[in-house]
Amino acid sequence: xxxxxxxxxxxxxxxxxxxxxxxxxxxxxxxxxxxxxxxxxxxxxxxxxxxxxxxxxxxxxxxxxxxxxxxxxxxxxxxxxxxxxxxxxxxxxxxxxxxxxxxxxxxxxxxxxxxxxxxxxxxxxxxxxxxxxxxxxxxxxxxxxxxxxxxxxxxxxxxxxxxxxxxxxxxxxxxxxxxxxxxxxxxxxxxxxxxxxxxxxxxxxxxxxxxxxxxxxxxxxxxxxxxxxxxxxxxxxxxxxx
Numbered sequence: 001x002x003x004x005x006x007x008x009x010x011x012x013x014x015x016x017x018x019x020x021x022x023x024x025x026x027x028x029x030x031x032x033x034x035x036x037x038x039x040x041x042x043x044x045x046x047x048x049x050x051x052x053x054x055x056x057x058x059x060x061x062x063x064x065x066x067x068x069x070x071x072x073x074x075x076x077x078x079x080x081x082x083x084x085x086x087x088x089x090x091x092x093x094x095x096x097x098x099x100x101x102x103x104x105x106x107x108x109x110x111x112x113x114x115x116x117x118x119x120x121x122x123x124x125x126x127x128x129x130x131x132x133x134x135x136x137x138x139x140x141x142x143x144x145x146x147x148x149x150x151x152x153x154x155x156x157x158x159x160x161x162x163x164x165x166x167x168x169x170x171x172x173x174x175x176x177x178x179x180x181x182x183x184x185x186x187x188x189x190x191x192x193x194x195x196x197x198x199x200x201x202x203x204x205x206x207x208x209x210x211x212x213x214x215x216x217x218x219x220x221x222x223x224x225x226x227x228x229x230x231x232x233x234x235x236x237x238x239x240x241x242x
Contacts, residue, residue, distance in 0.1 A: 018113040026075035026160070037071070037078025042085055043202055053089050064089065065102045072106025075160045079103070083188060087195020096185075096192040103188065104181040107163045111176050114167035140169050148175060152183025 042049075053060040068082045086099040140147055148171070151162040166176050 015116050018116070019118065022074055022110060022113055029074060029076035037076065037081050039081055039084070042081055042088070042198075046088070046198075046202055049085075049089060060089065061098065065098060068099070068102030069106045069109070072103050072159070073109040075110070079159065080191065083191040084195035084198060087192035088198040092189075092193050092196045095196060096188050099188045099192050100181060100185055103159075103184055104177070107159070107180050107184075108173070108177050110160065110163040111167045112173070114164050115173075118168065141171075144171060144175060145179065148179035149183045152180060153186065155187065 049060075064082075064086065068079075068086070070076070071078050071082050083099050083103070086095040086102075089095065090098055148166060151157050151165070155162075157165070163180075
């Protein structure tokens with residue numbers, strides 16, 4: 001029989017394998033699919049996609065969900081285009097539901113792969129090590145809901161990184177999933193709405209204006225939601241100061 005140490009090492013690498021596969025897929029996808037999953041590709045194949053949707057609606061929905069989940073879970077380029085495609089193919093509703101379901105599911109898969117492979121062990125090491133790293137981890141946990149929602153509402157942190165940070169500091173699956181599925185709804189509404197109007201954009205031979213998210217009617221409500229999410233953290237800091 002193989003020694004216990006060898007079995008333990010094998011189990012460790014098996015736990016890490018899904019996350020390592022994601023990293024390799026992300027690196028390959030950044031090169032191989034850089035131009036494949038683009039707005040131009042969507043515009044070029046729009047007639048075929050609409051025809052398939054009209055002839056096989058259920059398969060179109062399942063195919064879209066599977067593709068979008070794979071894009072997020074494997075960190076492939078094209079997440080924004082996929083969200084636009086959801087609006088273009090299925091309208092604002094139920095397109096936004098499909099977009100949130102697929103993006104949230106892909107994020108949860110990345111989170112689970114990272115936490116199972118490295119996150120749990122890293123969180124324990126930070127706890128045991130003490131010092132500034134442990135204090136930072138404790139601060140993040142104390143303000144966990146606020147930080148998780150802020151990362152989703154204010155996309156200053158790339159989506160892939162926002163899936164990894166919680167896994168590496170010991171965030172629970174339920175909190176991560178709830179904050180992800182709810183937190184991405186506002187942004188998904190905006191981009192799905194843009195996607196639902198792509199028919200007219202294609203007819204004019206133009207590209208969609210994704211800068212709409214920075215216009216006051218869109219940006220101010222998002223900042224308001226971000227401020228609301230940060231309020232418990234601010235109140236806790238004020239109490240600590242007193």
